[in-house]
Amino acid sequence: MAVKTYSGKEFRKIVQKHIDRIDFVKVNLEDDSSILGFIVKASDYFLMIEETYDFSLAGIKIVPFERVSGIRHGLSDKVSKMIYSKEGLIKFNKQIIKNTLLTDFEAIFKSIRKQDYHCIVESRKKKQELFSIGEILEVNEKSVVINNYNPNGKIDKKPRKINFKNIETISFNDNYSIVFRKYIFK
Known part of the structure; x- marks a missing residue:
């Protein structure tokens, strides 16, 4: 799991890698809650996640970067991505991603x-x-x-x-x- 023990710059590189590879991840938050899905966009201050639920895309969730305590991309997440991919479920709304500013x-x-x-x-x-x-x-x-x-x-x-x-x-x-x-x- 990528945790914020990395420098901010290293952590952002990891985030960008997950975006580029369209990885299914678990984003852990500081209050012990988490968000399952695909990180679709990031800025210096926010993560934009296509949240998932029961093998469906469940909408966009934006979280302040400072609330993120870590990102998991383990074996179960890789299996989930494979299922989403084989079922043809990875269909992001590119217009929403493009038109939502994260400054x-x-x-x-x-x-x-x-x-x-x-x-x-x-x-x-x-x-x-x-x-x-x-x-x-x-x-x-x-x-x-x-x-x-x-x-x-x-x-x-x-x-x-x-x-x-x-x-x-x-x-x-x-x-x-x-x-x-x-x-x-x-």
């Missing part, structure tokens, strides 16, 4: 909004985990405002402002947000 949070959210996707933002505020889903209403250099909706499909009375410093992951182009947005009401 900073502001650029990420503006590029997601421009592509007309709702997003899911997992964040933490004072040790409380927050899950926000909805349309991106506003973006500035420090925060994003989401028109959040609850599990009943009802839009909150007040949009949710999320400070970038509290964000743990951003997801979009996933089945949950794509399907759910069709059934929301005020």
